[in-house]
Amino acid sequence: MNGGDDHHNGAAPAVRAQRRRLSRWYLVFLIQFVAVLWPPFFNRADPHWLGIPFFYWYQLLWVIIGAACTAIVYFATAA
Amino acid sequence: MPSVNWVALIIFAALFAFVAWLGLAAARWRRGDLDQLREWGLGGRRFGTLITWFLVGGDLYTAYTFIAVPALAFGAGAMAFFAVPYTILAYPIFFMVFPRIWQVCHKHDYITIADFVRGRFGNRWLALAITITGIVATMPYIALQLVGLQVVIGGLGISGGGVAGYLPLLIAFAILAVFTHSSGLRAPASIAIVKDILIYATTLAAIVYIPMRLGGFGKIFGAVPTAKLLLAAPGPHSTGSFSAYATLALGSALALFLYPHAITGVLSASSGRAIRRNAALLPCYSLLLGLLVLMGFFAIAAGVAHRPEYAAAFKLFGNSFSVPALFLQLFPSWFVGIAFAAIGIGALVPAAIMSIAAANLYARNIHREFINRAPTDRQEARIAKWVALLIKLGALAFVLFVPTDYAVYLQLLGGIWIIQTLPTVMLGAFTRWFNDWALLVGWAVGSLTGTMMAVASHLTPTYPLHLAGYTLPGYTAFYTVILNLALATILTLLFDALGARRTSVDETVALDYQS
Numbered sequence: 208m209n210g211g212d213d214h215h216n217g218a219a220p221a222v223r224a225q226r227r228r229l230s231r232w233y234l235v236f237l238i239q240f241v242a243v244l245w246p247p248f249f250n251r252a253d254p255h256w257l258g259i260p261f262f263y264w265y266q267l268l269w270v271i272i273g274a275a276c277t278a279i280v281y282f283a284t285a286a
Numbered sequence: 287m288p289s290v291n292w293v294a295l296i297i298f299a300a301l302f303a304f305v306a307w308l309g310l311a312a313a314r315w316r317r318g319d320l321d322q323l324r325e326w327g328l329g330g331r332r333f334g335t336l337i338t339w340f341l342v343g344g345d346l347y348t349a350y351t352f353i354a355v356p357a358l359a360f361g362a363g364a365m366a367f368f369a370v371p372y373t374i375l376a377y378p379i380f381f382m383v384f385p386r387i388w389q390v391c392h393k394h395d396y397i398t399i400a401d402f403v404r405g406r407f408g409n410r411w412l413a414l415a416i417t418i419t420g421i422v423a424t425m426p427y428i429a430l431q432l433v434g435l436q437v438v439i440g441g442l443g444i445s446g447g448g449v450a451g452y453l454p455l456l457i458a459f460a461i462l463a464v465f466t467h468s469s470g471l472r473a474p475a476s477i478a479i480v481k482d483i484l485i486y487a488t489t490l491a492a493i494v495y496i497p498m499r500l501g502g503f504g505k506i507f508g509a510v511p512t513a514k515l516l517l518a519a520p521g522p523h524s525t526g527s528f529s530a531y532a533t534l535a536l537g538s539a540l541a542l543f544l545y546p547h548a549i550t551g552v553l554s555a556s557s558g559r560a561i562r563r564n565a566a567l568l569p570c571y572s573l574l575l576g577l578l579v580l581m582g583f584f585a586i587a588a589g590v591a592h593r594p595e596y597a598a599a600f601k602l603f604g605n606s607f608s609v610p611a612l613f614l615q616l617f618p619s620w621f622v623g624i625a626f627a628a629i630g631i632g633a634l635v636p637a638a639i640m641s642i643a644a645a646n647l648y649a650r651n652i653h654r655e656f657i658n659r660a661p662t663d664r665q666e667a668r669i670a671k672w673v674a675l676l677i678k679l680g681a682l683a684f685v686l687f688v689p690t691d692y693a694v695y696l697q698l699l700g701g702i703w704i705i706q707t708l709p710t711v712m713l714g715a716f717t718r719w720f721n722d723w724a725l726l727v728g729w730a731v732g733s734l735t736g737t738m739m740a741v742a743s744h745l746t747p748t749y750p751l752h753l754a755g756y757t758l759p760g761y762t763a764f765y766t767v768i769l770n771l772a773l774a775t776i777l778t779l780l781f782d783a784l785g786a787r788r789t790s791v792d793e794t795v796a797l798d799y800q801s
Contacts, residue, residue: 236378243371246528258504266370273374274569
């Protein structure tokens with residue numbers, strides 16, 4: 208849906224190419240959507256960690272992984 | 287009701303006095319002409335990565351969050367943990383969409399999101415729909431901040447009848463009103479720093495100390511009834527709590543940054559880079575939120591509900607009292623004072639930003655658009671300042687005279703309404719393909735259907751959708767925004783096929799959205 212306004216605004220070809228590259232990095236985000244939106248993956252108590260059921264520490268762990276994903280995309284697209 | 291806790295009360299009052307001074311002094315911080323709306327209402331777009339981080343964090347993680355999220359875990363268990371995937375997913379969405387919105391708003395000096403919609407689609411009625419949705423969704427949110435404040439004030443031992451019971455709330459309200467009026471967005475931005483230091487200190491201390499006192503996480507989770515520990519497995523021909531959990535998380539994540547107060551925080555940043563950096567840094571707050579949910583389980587394990595000394599407060603505030611009770615039971619008075627002040631100041635910051643955001647919307651997109659088309663800068667800023675005050679007074683009256691449940695219900699409906707602005711705002715940041723009238727119809731039908739579904743499900747967030755013999759319980763806001771989007775798409779195709787001329791002009795160009 209990136210290009211909908213390009214035809215009448217005449218974005219430079221370089222900009223369009225760059226945008227397409229950005230959107231490929233955005234696919235990294237897809238991992239976290241799948242990981243935390245499918246409860247059958249994580250709706251279980253075992254294995255526990257420090258006495259915390261899997262359900263809880265798994266999702267808290269994804270906060271950190273998610274932040275790492277965003278950082279990766281940030282640096283990959285910062286150039 | 288516990289008797290007045292003087293040590294805690296004095297520390298609480300001292301910290302409030304400090305932030306009151308800070309809020310007033312903030313008028314001179316990064317000095318600008320506060321007679322201009324972009325200075326009063328957006329802090330002159332001067333906030334870098336760090337201040338934006340505090341401001342947006344202070345904005346989204348409110349007193350109500352600190353009270354209500356653990357309260358939900360205390361009452362409903364695992365379901366409350368949807369708040370974690372919700373905040374995990376909010377930031378990738380933020381990362382993809384909001385740098386573009388910041389760029390175009392910066393380029394065209396748009397102060398509100400409805401300014402952007404007006405410029406992008408050239409349709410004043412679509413902009414009005416976005417404006418009204420924003421204001422209406424924000425108001426119950428402000429009321430809930432004051433409710434959060436009331437709960438901690440009750441926890442200090444002050445409540446009950448007469449003027450004396452309401453005096454602390456009225457004082458806190460006066461502080462809020464005065465610093466917002468005089469300093470605008472600079473006040474919550476500076477206070478947010480204090481609030482966050484207090485909140486992080488309190489939460490980290492609690493997450494380390496409480497499990498030690500209660501005998502470790504194993505014991506704490508052992509005390510939670512099995513039925514609350516995990517999501518209930520869905521029965522046959524139903525996706526049960528699984529689809530409810532996932533749609534609540536995704537729908538809330540999509541809606542989060544559509545709220546005017548969130549957008550105001552974004553637009554006050556000094557660069558698009560600050561926005562992108564914040565998408566990577568804001569998850570620190572998600573971790574904090576996850577730990578807060580666990581606090582609800584701590585409260586179960588500590589058995590606060592069975593303590594006779596808290597019985598009256600639980601009766602008055604319901605499960606919302608679980609976290610204050612937990613702190614009162616396990617911590618010394620001085621720490622309770624700091625923790626409650628953290629929550630109380632956590633009410634002032636978002637309440638200030640919300641009232642500013644709603645006032646900006648009124649001044650720019652109702653007053654300027656429909657009443658006085660050519661106000662001076664000074665007039666525009668003055669209108670916003672008074673509207674901000676009026677909105678806060680409305681919230682105060684609501685808290686004082688209307689049962690709390692109504693604010694909670696309206697907040698729930700507010701979530702359903704605000705998400706209906708998604709196709710216009712978020713997709714509008716990428717494409718002008720949609721017909722503006724089609725977007726308006728989608729918005730109207732989505733809002734109306736959502737309201738009816740919420741009423742039909744007795745004002746609970748989820749609706750049991752029946753589809754081909756299956757029951758799919760899910761977040762009403764999520765279902766209705768899909769309906770909204772489908773309608774906007776079909777109608778756009780239809781209008782195009784009928785050759786409907788697009789009368790409106792897009793004043794933005796593709797390059798305005800790039801850094």
